[in-house]
Amino acid sequence: MKREKKQIETEMIHGGPERNYEGSLAAPIFQTSTFSFSSAAEGERRFAGEEEGYIYTRLGNPTVRALEDRIAVLEGGEKGLAFASGMAAVSAVLIALTKTGDHILCSNGLYGCTFGLLTMMEEKYDITHSFSHMRTEEEVREQITDRTTCVFIETPINPTMRVIDLEIVAKAAKEYGVPVVVDNTFCTPYLQRPLEKGCDIVIHSATKYISGHGDVIAGLVVGDEEFMNRLRMSEQKDIGGVLSPFDAWLLLRGLKTLHVRMDRHSSNAQVIADKLASHPRVERVYYPGVREIDSPAGRQMRNGGGVVAFELSGGKREAQNFIDRLSFIRIAVSLGDAETLIQHPASMTHAVVPAHKREEMGITDSLIRLSVGLEAADDIWHDIYQALSV
Ligand code: LCS
Numbered sequence: 001m002k003r004e005k006k007q008i009e010t011e012m013i014h015g016g017p018e019r020n021y022e023g024s025l026a027a028p029i030f031q032t033s034t035f036s037f038s039s040a041a042e043g044e045r046r047f048a049g050e051e052e053g054y055i056y057t058r059l060g061n062p063t064v065r066a067l068e069d070r071i072a073v074l075e076g077g078e079k080g081l082a083f084a085s086g087m088a089a090v091s092a093v094l095i096a097l098t099k100t101g102d103h104i105l106c107s108n109g110l111y112g113c114t115f116g117l118l119t120m121m122e123e124k125y126d127i128t129h130s131f132s133h134m135r136t137e138e139e140v141r142e143q144i145t146d147r148t149t150c151v152f153i154e155t156p157i158n159p160t161m162r163v164i165d166l167e168i169v170a171k172a173a174k175e176y177g178v179p180v181v182v183d184n185t186f187c188t189p190y191l192q193r194p195l196e197k198g199c200d201i202v203i204h205s206a207t208k209y210i211s212g213h214g215d216v217i218a219g220l221v222v223g224d225e226e227f228m229n230r231l232r233m234s235e236q237k238d239i240g241g242v243l244s245p246f247d248a249w250l251l252l253r254g255l256k257t258l259h260v261r262m263d264r265h266s267s268n269a270q271v272i273a274d275k276l277a278s279h280p281r282v283e284r285v286y287y288p289g290v291r292e293i294d295s296p297a298g299r300q301m302r303n304g305g306g307v308v309a310f311e312l313s314g315g316k317r318e319a320q321n322f323i324d325r326l327s328f329i330r331i332a333v334s335l336g337d338a339e340t341l342i343q344h345p346a347s348m349t350h351a352v353v354p355a356h357k358r359e360e361m362g363i364t365d366s367l368i369r370l371s372v373g374l375e376a377a378d379d380i381w382h383d384i385y386q387a388l389s390v
Pocket residue numbers: 085086087088090111113114154158183185186204205206207217218219333334335349
């Protein structure tokens with residue numbers, strides 16, 4: 001049964017076709033690898049695509065489907081697919097959009113493993129890539145060649161928190177018929193909806209805010225029906241990085257509180273960003289300027305999200321000493337969890353990026369990335385403040 005479209009807070013909880021399994025409020029976990037057919041002919045019809053129905057969990061599963069339908073509604077796309085990790089989602093999409101000799105145009109900064117994947121694709125398959133600041137349409141156009149088959153961006157960029165104007169990128173890429181893929185991990189559809197800005201495909205590491213509890217590794221993709229069907233029947237099915245039903249269930253649970261958590265992550269992070277900015281040991285703070293209405297962040301983001309990056313005076317040693325002095329803030333990669341997490345990108349998430357590239361991307365040795373959690377903002381600040389006060 002199709003439901004009338006509701007506001008996003010409601011869709012977090014109800015989005016997608018209504019499913020009634022014996023009145024169960026929580027989605028049942030279909031913890032099964034395969035599905036039996038009532039006859040050989042039925043099996044044949046399902047494999048031929050002539051009949052709806054499940055076959056084998058790598059090709060689809062009701063719990064996973066409930067999640068895929070929900071994320072499609074939330075992003076305002078036609079279809080969603082779930083993957084075993086954010087990287088499984090990123091690699092499936094990039095493989096789907098490229099072949100040997102093609103070129104990928106990227107934001108000037110990407111998660112370290114995405115950078116690693118691009119390097120591997122270049123070395124093994126001659127699928128090249130280049131980076132652009134993408135501050136103007138002209139800057140995007142300049143690097144689109146007749147070999148460019150995909151524009152791939154993060155905004156805000158991990159870990160520098162620089163914001164890219166989605167409308168500028170979508171407009172320039174459209175002129176050349178090149179699809180724009182947006183890794184929307186840092187924002188989630190609650191804070192930013194790239195498809196509404198003219199972009200074509202959205203990716204998530206659902207490991208982060210969508211799960212929200214630091215207990216799942218997962219990825220999601222949303223796009224138009226034609227592309228997503230192709231992705232499902234080829235890169236997802238045949239490479240096989242699918243999500244387990246239990247992990248899909250955890251994500252459905254996480255989604256129910258996503259909007260509430262994102263509001264608190266954002267308000268806590270804004271407090272911490274402001275306090276950091278006025279501390280004498282802090283040289284620079286990077287946090288999306290959503291308070292400037294007429295800026296890319298102000299136009300496309302509902303709020304700034306939970307990640308703050310900053311540079312301390314000094315270098316790597318001072319940054320590491322500061323991190324080691326924290327008390328309850330945990331030293332860990334990942335982000336989007338209830339716990340505040342801190343990490344040093346140059347030696348952790350982005351250590352695989354060569355030093356000269358890190359410099360071009362703005363990942364200095366003094367850059368620190370904080371994923372502001374859901375604890376009391378005062379407690380978070382006190383921990384940071386005492387670690388800075390030496
Ligand atoms: N995209 C972005 C923007 C990410 O931050 C990450 C992981 C991924 C994709 C990959 O997702 P995964 O396969 O881990 O689900 N980012 C991490 C980070 O910044 N720290 O640890 C992981």
